[in-house]
Amino acid sequence: MKYQLHPSYQYCHALINHIDMHFKQASQILHAERNEIRIVPFEGEDYVVKSFRIPHIVNRFVYRYLRPSKAKRSYQYSLRLGAEICPEPVAYIEQFQYGLLARSYFISRHFKYDFTIRPVLNDATFKNRNEILRQFANFTYHLHQRGILHRDYSPGNILIKQQQHKYLFKIIDVNRMQFKALSLQNRLSNFARFMVDDATMKIMLNRYAHLIHKPQHEILAIAIAYRDQFTHRRALKNKLRGR
Ligand SMILES: Nc1ncnc2c1ncn2[C@@H]1O[C@H](COP(=O)(O)OP(=O)(O)OP(=O)(O)O)[C@@H](O)[C@H]1O
Numbered sequence: 001m002k003y004q005l006h007p008s009y010q011y012c013h014a015l016i017n018h019i020d021m022h023f024k025q026a027s028q029i030l031h032a033e034r035n036e037i038r039i040v041p042f043e044g045e046d047y048v049v050k051s052f053r054i055p056h057i058v059n060r061f062v063y064r065y066l067r068p069s070k071a072k073r074s075y076q077y078s079l080r081l082g083a084e085i086c087p088e089p090v091a092y093i094e095q096f097q098y099g100l101l102a103r104s105y106f107i108s109r110h111f112k113y114d115f116t117i118r119p120v121l122n123d124a125t126f127k128n129r130n131e132i133l134r135q136f137a138n139f140t141y142h143l144h145q146r147g148i149l150h151r152d153y154s155p156g157n158i159l160i161k162q163q164q165h166k167y168l169f170k171i172i173d174v175n176r177m178q179f180k181a182l183s184l185q186n187r188l189s190n191f192a193r194f195m196v197d198d199a200t201m202k203i204m205l206n207r208y209a210h211l212i213h214k215p216q217h218e219i220l221a222i223a224i225a226y227r228d229q230f231t232h233r234r235a236l237k238n239k240l241r242g243r
């Protein structure tokens with residue numbers, strides 16, 4: 001086993017050492033698909049533990065010797081992003097079998113959010129919708145200005161907590177990040193995965209265009225083109241997979 005525990009969470013050593021047991025005993029399952037996510041209580045605090053599925057044989061080798069595992073990347077990128085942008089990272093753990101990566105875990109603090117951006121995007125009657133979408137454009141701009149590109153910027157990965165009239169945004173699923181100066185293409189294609197209608201794109205992109213001092217109609221048209229491209233590629237992929 002290999003792990004890294006954040007210096008502020010040294011009292012969580014027992015959680016790390018018995019992670020399989022704590023994970024198995026946790027009754028609150030947040031998500032159970034490819035990877036499984038549970039809320040694990042430990043000494044009066046709630047932690048979110050993401051258990052990564054054992055990769056196929058090639059990647060078990062790759063993630064052992066050539067590239068950091070998803071768990072390790074989630075931990076390191078979260079540290080780099082900071083607590084203002086994502087839930088605080090606590091630890092990552094890698095387990096090995098025959099010298100290859102087996103199970104791995106990423107542990108973060110539980111962020112008690114009110115909703116993800118999914119219902120805001122999909123429900124035109126969502127309370128305070130336009131304001132949330134504009135604040136979301138501000139948040140995205142803030143990430144982009146800091147040179148942060150989330151490669152899986154999709155509705156389930158954006159958590160929102162309401163604080164009076166302000167909304168607090170945090171991103172999760174951060175194992176695929178890029179840190180660099182972003183081009184206009186990088187910026188606008190980052191809105192593609194939301195796959196929302198033109199009217200919703202307009203609310204977000206008008207604000208974004210204003211922030212980057214570019215003409216609104218031009219920016220919206222480019223962003224819509226990226227969305228369409230992504231939608232077609234996604235549809236084709238699903239068709240090939242027979243979904
Ligand atoms: N730190 C956290 N605090 C609160 N909820 C969280 C936290 N991390 C994850 N969640 C919840 O778990 C859900 C899924 O998390 P995450 O996006 O990391 O997994 P995933 O989408 O299954 O990942 P993948 O796409 O790699 O399979 C989120 O939508 C959210 O509800």
Ligand SMILES: [Mg+2]
Pocket residue numbers: 156157172173
């Ligand atoms: Mg996700």
